[in-house]
Amino acid sequence: MRFMVLVKATKDSEAGKMPDEKLLTEMGKYNEELVKAGVLLAGEGLHPSARGARVRFSGTSRTVVDGPFTETKELVAGFWLFQVKxxxxxxxxxxxxxxxxxxxxxxxxxxxxxxxxxxxxxxxxLRAQDARLREQATKS
Incomplete structure (x- = not known):
């Protein structure tokens, strides 16, 4: 089973405050544990929403909304993708x-x-198409 693990944003992360050396060291050790256990498939931090955009869909219409976005509690600051049982x-x-x-x-x-x-x-x-796309994506 795969799980997306979403780190929720805070006012500090949205303000662009970077983690200190202590936290980076702790996260590095944690990520090493995940890799050694075969759990970690991917993981990254995200820039604040001020540097992002959203695309809103309404029928065939598309509207682009540039960040920042106001609802901090609804934003994501980073993620991991885990493979676990x-x-x-x-x-x-x-x-x-x-x-x-x-x-x-x-x-x-x-x-x-x-x-x-x-x-x-x-x-x-559709299954065959998905298999082809996954294979192509892993070669990129």
Whole structure:
């Protein structure tokens, strides 16, 4: 099972405050543990929303909205992608994480859909297309 682990933004992360050396060292050790355990598939920090954009969809219309975005509690400051056996295992790994924002912070854990989750609607043709795209993406 794959889980997306989302580090929620704070006022400090949205202001562009960078982590100190102590936190970077702690996160480096934590990421090493994840890699050695075969859990970590990917993980990165994100720039503040002031440097981002959103694309809103309404039928065939597309509207681009530049950041910053006001609802800090709804924003993501970083992520990991874990490969684990269960949600409980993902939770245990997250509980071992250093506090990513010092003070108050929150990390959200969400399971990633796998192809088999889509059932009969995912036809053999769509499965083959997905397999081709995944193979091409890993070569990039």
């Amino acid at each position: 269960s949600k409980e295992e993902a939770i245990e790994w997250v509980k071992r994480c250093p506090n990513p924002m010092h003070g108050e912070s929150e990390i959200e854990i969400r399971q990633v859909f796998e192809m088999e989750d889509f059932g009969a609607e995912l036809t053999p043709e």
